Every structure is written in structure tokens, then in C-alpha cells.
Ligand SMILES: Nc1ncnc2c1ncn2[C@@H]1O[C@H](COP(=O)(O)OP(=O)(O)O)[C@@H](O)[C@H]1O
């Protein structure tokens with residue numbers, strides 16, 4: 001049977017199918033508002049799967065979750081397991097309000113803990129619509145973290161909530177300052193975000209039991225991680241999907 005994991009974020013929808021070895025296989029990044037594009041991938045993935053499919057879905061976006069639910073109901077997969085909040089994710093946690101916490105945050109922590117093992121504290125920097133810096137103790141307990149504005153959101157907010165600022169999408173080639181609007185904005189958006197993340201990491205380092213391992217994930221991780229930590233930064237773009245595989249399809253996982 002086809003096994004699929006899906007991550008509904010605030011910018012896009014990610015699907016991945018599992019390979020025969022139970023590991024993440026092919027993945028796609030889909031627009032949030034285009035069920036026609038979802039249908040093309042569904043048809044492609046199901047045409048040689050007579051037994052149908054089993055799905056595990058993480059969502060932090062309730063309206064889009066309802067849309068995906070309708071899409072799946074029309075196609076009748078064998079089973080769909082929904083993870084709507086952090087409380088439903090099987091990860092050790094010492095947080096308040098897990099039942100309103102983001103399941104994507106908890107899945108990134110679950111996958112990072114599996115990847116890094118215990119014995120050292122860790123930070124997971126998730127660079128999506130929002131940027132979160134998750135904190136994991138040396139014993140593997142998720143303690144929460146920090147939530148900040150993501151790179152794309154910062155650029156869109158400056159454009160949307162001012163009358164005159166254009167939309168920019170800067171990367172590490174952004175200048176440090178500019179003589180005109182556009183380079184000034186690129187400098188502020190990119191290096192301002194880099195600086196914010198650097199500060200959030202530095203502040204969490206001070207009261208952890210040892211120097212933390214840091215792992216980066218999400219759509220903007222490949223841009224931000226080297227700018228903050230240099231070329232040796234550890235980037236694993238699909239931690240949420242990996243966490244879903246562990247929680248929903250790993251027979252060794254104690255649920
Ligand atoms: N195909 C894409 N669609 C949307 N955003 C993308 C895409 N590829 C890269 N990105 C970047 O990734 C960020 C979103 O990352 P992602 O981890 O997918 O977020 P979310 O989980 O919030 O949907 C955006 O801010 C954007 O800069």
C-alpha cells in the first residue's frame with residue numbers, strides 16, 4: 001500500500017511518499033490553494049497502487065486542513081491519521097498548552113531527537129512562514145522555544161503594511177545597506193532576519209547544560225543557516241515529514 005505523509009504549513013503543502021524501506025521517498029511541494037495541482041500528484045502516485053493509500057497529516061492551518069480533508073474524502077484513501085496539535089505528537093515535552101501548540105514544531109523536534117540522539121541539548125531552527133527556535137534538553141525533552149517572523153513573511157509584511165515599499169525576496173547576496181529603497185529593504189529583511197535568529201540562538205545557549213547541537217529545517221533553512229552559522233551548518237529541510245514517518249509508520253515507535 002502507498003504510504004504518504006503530508007505537512008500543511010502556512011505557505012505551502014508538502015507531501016512525501018514512503019519507499020519500500022519505510023524511509024521518506026519522493027516529495028513534492030504544492031500550492032496551498034490549488035486542489036487541481038494536488039490531484040495531478042494523487043493520480044500519479046496512485047495509478048499503480050491497487051491497495052490504495054494510508055496518510056498521516058500534520059496541520060497548523062485549519063482552513064487548509066478542511067480543504068485537504070474534502071479532497072481526501074472524495075478519493076477515499078484506506079486511512080488518514082490527522083495530527084492537529086503538538087499534544088498529539090509522541091515526543092517528550094515539558095511545555096504549556098500543547099493542545100494549541102503547532103504539530104509541525106513537535107514533529108520537527110521528534111525527528112531532530114531521533115537524528116541527533118540524546119546526551120547533548122539541541123536547538124531546532126525551523127525556517128518556514130514563521131521561524132521557530134525549539135529547545136531540546138540533553139535528556140531529549142522539548143521545552144518550547146521562540147517564535148519569530150519568517151523571511152518571506154517579513155518581506156510581505158513590509159510591502160503589505162506600507163504604502164510605498166516594494167516586495168523583495170533577498171538572499172545572502174543582499175547588501176548591508178543601500179542608497180535607495182530596494183537594497184535598503186533587502187538589507188533590512190535578510191540581515192535583520194539573520195540577526196534575529198542569531199540572537200534567539202545565543203540567548204538559548206546561555207542556560208542550556210552544554211553547548212547545543214543545532215539543526216535547521218524548513219523552506220528557508222538553506223538560505224538562513226549558512227548566513228548565521230557558516231557553511232558547516234546542519235540543514236535537514238524535511239524534519240516535519242520525517243517526524244510524521246516516525247510517529248505514524250515506524251513499527252518500532254511506541255505510540
Ligand atoms: N515552492 C515554495 N512555495 C512557498 N515557499 C517556498 C517555496 N520554496 C521555498 N519557499 C520558501 O520557504 C518558506 C516557507 O517554508 P516552509 O517550511 O514550507 O513553510 P510552511 O511550513 O510555513 O508552509 C517561504 O517563506 C519561502 O521563502
Ligand SMILES: CC(C)(COP(=O)(O)O)[C@@H](O)C(=O)NCCC(=O)O
Nearest residue numbers: 009010060100101102104128129130
Ligand atoms: C508557529 C507556527 C505558526 C509555525 O508555522 P509554519 O511557519 O510552519 O507555517 C505554527 O506552528 C503554529 O501556528 N503554532 C501554534 C502556536 C504554537 O506552536 O505555540
